[in-house]
Structures are given as C-alpha cells and as structure tokens.
Amino acid sequence: MTSKIMKSILSVAIAVLMASLTIITGILYPYFGSVQESQLKDELSLAASATQQLGKGYLEKLNADRYRLTWVNADGTVIYDSHVDAATMENHADREEIREALASGTGSSTRQSSTLTEQTIYEATRLNDGSVLRVSVSRATVLVLVLGMLRPIAIVLVIAIVLSAWLAHRMAKTIVAPLNNLNLDNPMENEAYEELSPLLHRIHAQHLEIKSQLRTLQHKQNEFEQITGNMKEALVLLDSTGRILSINPAARTLFGAGITCIGEDFLTIDRKQNMRLALQTAREQGSADFRARENGREYQFDLSRIDSDGNHHGMVILAFDITEQVNAEKNRQEFTANVSHELKTPLQSIIGSAELMENGIVKAEDAPRFVGRIRKEASRLVTLIDDIIRLSQLDDGTDMPHEEVSLKVLSEEVCETLADAAKLKDVSLEVTGDDGVINGVRRLLYEIVYNLCDNAIKYNNPGGSVKVTVAQKSGEVLLSVQDTGIGISPEHQEKVFERFYRVDKSHSRQSGGTGLGLSIVKHAVQYHHGKITLESEENKRTIFSVIFSTRA
C-alpha cells in the first residue's frame, strides 16, 4: 500500500516537474532569442554607421568582446574580423546572411555549431560602398541549458522522493488504520469508510451462510453419530489410505479401541491375518467378508470399498454378532444327526429281530418274545416320532386354541394317568395347593405336567414321593414338581433341557425316555411366556418350578 501510494505521488511530482520545465523553457528561450536579436540589430546599425564614417580604424579600435564583427568586401573577401586574422579566412560570399545583405541591404541567419552545443546568430548589413558588415553572437542551445539544469533537477527529484515516501507512509497509515481495526466477526457494527459497506455486507452474509451450513453439518454429524452410536453392529469407515474416519461405540468395544484411534491406521486396532487379507481383497475386488471369533462371540465381517466416479474413496467395515445364528445352525445340525440316530436304533432292533425270524433261526416257543420286542421297539419309534412332531409344532409357533385351565385339576388328571406307573415304582403321588387357573393351551400344559411328573417317577427311588404344588400369587401361578429321586448333578443341570440330552445314557434306555421330554417342557413353557427353573441336590431331590404369568 505504502509503496503504491508513494509511486503515484512520485510520478505526479516528476510529471509536474517535467511539464513545467518544458513549458518554461519553451516560452522563455524564444523570448530571450528575440531580445538578443534586436540588440544585435541595434549594435549592427551603430557599428555600420561608425564604420562608414571612420573605416577600418573604428573596427580595430572597437574592443568587441561580446560580439564578433566581420567586414566583408562586396566580392566576399574578408577585410576585417574581430576574432580571427582576416587574411586566413575564406571567401564569405556564399554565406546566407552576406548574400541576403548584398542583394537586399540586410540579411540574417542562424546556424548551429558542429557540436550542437552552440548557436550563432548572424546579422549583416550592406554599407554604402557595397561591402558588408556582419555582427554575430553565440548563445547556448536549449540542450545545453537543460543539461546545465540537471543538478538542480536531481536535487529537486531527491527531495520529491523523500517527501513522497514520507507522505505515502503517513497516508497509507491513515487510510489503513480503520481497515485494520475492522471487526470482521461482526461486520455490520463497523463505522469505517462508506466504500467498504458492500464488502462488509457481503462478509456478513457469508458469515450467516457459514453459520447455517455449520449447523446443518453439525446436525447431520449428530444424526449420523446417533444412528451409528445406537447400532448393535460395529461400523468403521476408512479413508482411501486406510485411516479411520469414523468408528461407532460397538466397533470400539469389538476392536478394543479408544476414541483417539480416529485418524490412525486401521491396522493399529486390528492387524489379524484374516482382517488384513480381507482388507486387501476388498481394496482389489470391491468387497470381502469373513467370520471370526472375537471376545468369545462369533462375528461376521463385511468389508466393501466405496467407489464414486471410478475413484476409491475408502472402505466400510461392518461387523455383526452372529453367535445366535451360528449356535442355532449348530443346534439344527446336531438335532438332525440325533434324530436320525435315535430313529435308527429301534429300527435296527426291529430289522434284526425280523431277520432272525425270517431265516427261521427263532424257535417257535421264542417267537412271541421276538414279536414282543418288535412291537416294543415300534411303539418306542412312534413315541419318538410323536415327540419330534410336538417339538416341531412348538418350534413353528403355530397358534393353538387358548382356554381357561386349572393347573391343579390338570395335575390331578396327570396323576391319575401315572398312578399305575407310580405304583410300579413304589412312589407316592400327591397334588396340593390352589386352583391356579391360567389362560393357556390345554394340551401343552398337560404335556408340561405329564413330562415333569413322568420324570419325577422315573428317576425316583423306591419308596420315594412326588409332590405337585400349585400356588397362586398376585399375577402369577407357580407350579412345582418335587421328587425325592436321584437328583441331577450341577454339570448336567444346564443341559437337561437340550434335545436328546440324557444324564445317564445307559439308564435312560431302560426307562424308555426319548431325551425329548424336558425339551418339550421348555418349549411349552416358553410358548406360554413362562419361566422354568431347576433346583437339585444329588441323591436327595429335584424341584422343577414353572412360573406362569396370569396377566395378559
């Protein structure tokens, strides 16, 4: 700013200086020239009349320093010259002023000296005798005059530069001061130059725009964080170089990373081989996925590259917990394997017996025993298939008719059915407690009580007892089946509800169980949104408690 102002001031100063110099010289030089010329003419007429009267003697007496006097004969020969010896001078007849004087009486001319530094003015007049008297004077040319003025001009210029620099500095300071003091945060509150107001208005408008855009951005960011923050799935966004752009809380827990990991290389939080390979695959092919165990749970990792306009912009890593799914898959596979096995065992027995009879190996008196075995195994098969069908019905979750059922009445019915079996094992059966009316599927509730009581009798000791208690509390009905049997050891307690699980495999075969009873109970209880718990002490007792809610 200062230098700009200084330049303009300086250029104005120089221009003014030059212009005035030119004008002054242009006016004064011709003026002084004409003054000199008329002086010269006066001098010449004086000298001419004196020469006419006194001749050469006057000229020689005349001490002319300022003028040069030359007397030329009519034929051009120089008679006298005040500065140079006349004898050495050439004929002057061809000089312009002499020729003019010879012709018309007076003549004048101006000639530049060879060096251009001087100008000589000649005035000539014809005397009465036909000779010509010439007077001449030299004066400096304009160029010499200007050259002579160079020093003062230079001094003036230096003064101008210094002055303009100082002035420019001061001016810049005063001009800039209000600009420097502008409050750009609140542009509308400034009282600066009027010329600035469009600029300030613009800044104000842009301020508002930026603020609103920031707000929108912040809002969007919050929205994104809210969504990803509450996601159960782990989500990580990477930029094109593999740095973490965003990581949600679920992912931070999964990878065990802190908040500071944003902006770091993703490898700093997970450098496992399968992840590195998947990252590479995703970078090259666009997507990759793999499964891995992390923190004791099974996760499915999906990676996909973010492309737009043919450029890679980064990567999304999404991980979700598939433990349940994997377990369910495993359960299904196990169930299928178990079912096949369980179905095959009685069939093998049937086939074996039938083959023996077919080949006539069986004696006639043994035949009823073999037929009996075939019948027993076949009916076992039917029980098994019945159980499986019931289970799969429960799995399907199909709607079954609900009705008001009294658990006590139901338990009494069950006990009647099982009375023979109980008598056979020498076990006493007893039902006590409230009515315990709940709204449920009668068939399933029967199944629950039947299976629990059946087990209580089967795994009881001779002389033992089975107590069925129904208790009604506010909003709940509690059904408990307590026996005095062999009990279930703690390591088996968790697993007894699994399909085909048997505490003692060899024993259960004798007792004729399918290994599905408690599994059916569990599902039936779940169907009624109830809860089943198990309490047991080995060789003392087992208590199964089922809690049903009577609230809808």
Place this chain on the structure above:
Amino acid sequence: MRNRFEQQLFELNREIIEMGALCEEAIEAAAKALIDGDVILAETVKENGSAIDQMERDIESRCMKLLLHQQPVAKDLRLISAALKIITDMERIGDQAEDIAEIVAFLNGHNMDGMKLITEMAGETTRMVTSSVDAFVKKDVELARNVIARDDIVDTYFSKVKRGIITWIAENPEDGEFALDLLMISKYFERIGDHATNIAEWVIYSVTGIHKEV
C-alpha cells in the same frame, strides 16, 4: 513436501505393523505346530518366513530413502532409526520361528513329560511378541516396559525346561536326540523373548528418545 513425508511415515508405520503381525502369526503357528505336532502348519511358517524377509528388505530401503531424501529430525528421526532396529529383531523372530517349525517337522509327534512346560513357555513368548508389537502400534511405553519385565519369566522357564530335560535324558537315555531338539526349541523361544524385549526397548526409544543402552 511435508505432507508427502507424513504420508511416507504413515506407510512405514503400517508396514512395520504388518511385519509385526506376520511375526506374531509365525510364532503362533510355530508354537501351535509344536504343541499339536502339526507338520503341515510347520510348513506354512516357512512361507511366512520368506514374506518376513522380503518385508525387512522393503522397509529397510524405505527407511534409507526417507533418511536421505527427507533428512528427518527429532521424533521422526527416532521413529525411522528405531524402525531400522525393530525390523532386524522382527526378522530374527521370523527366522527362529522357522527354525522351531523345522525341528517340529522332525519330531514326528514325539512327546515327553516336560512338554507342558515348553507349551507354557511358548505361550508366554507368543504373548510377549504380541505385546511388543502392540506397544509399537500404540506407542505405549508402559506396555513396552511390561514386555521387558516379562523377559525374566521366559528366562526362568528356560532354566526350568533345561533342568527338566537333564532329568529326562538321565531317565531315558534312548530319547537323547529328541530331548536335545526340545532344548533347541526352548532356546529359540528364549531368544525370541530377547528379541521382543529389544523391540520394546526401541519402542521406548522412539517415544521418549532414551534407550537403555545408549
């Protein structure tokens, strides 16, 4: 220019992490191969070893280029010089994992009473390597100090294993060769522990500028 330098440092860091991960996998596989007597797994350790060697060369030349072209100072210089030292130790870990795998291939599932001790030692060494790489990744001085302290545990294991092997040879002279192989393996594990300690020391140096031996 600086930006490019930052990017190069970032890539250097990533490559070291990758190399560290490869080392972890190598020693994990070697330990697993030893414990399970898995000869096929032992083969994969070898492939891993050549990958580690290649990475060492790559990282070395990258470090040299950075030193020459960028003339780093202070923390950056420490990171690069520490990187040069760390990759040497990592390469040694890879080599020794390979050596272990090679011996495992000869063991043919042979077994002895002291196996349990060696298994524990392998586990501890593997964890040490993982922690040392973790310390580098997170630039965690505390964890690095912890790794250095754990070297004593591995050393104690080594002397225990050694004593066990002496008794074993005295009782079963016919199994002498096998016992010596096991001694070699435990020595390799002990060396790997030392290399993990070195890495941890260089991590401390790159963060604080102080190296134990300098």
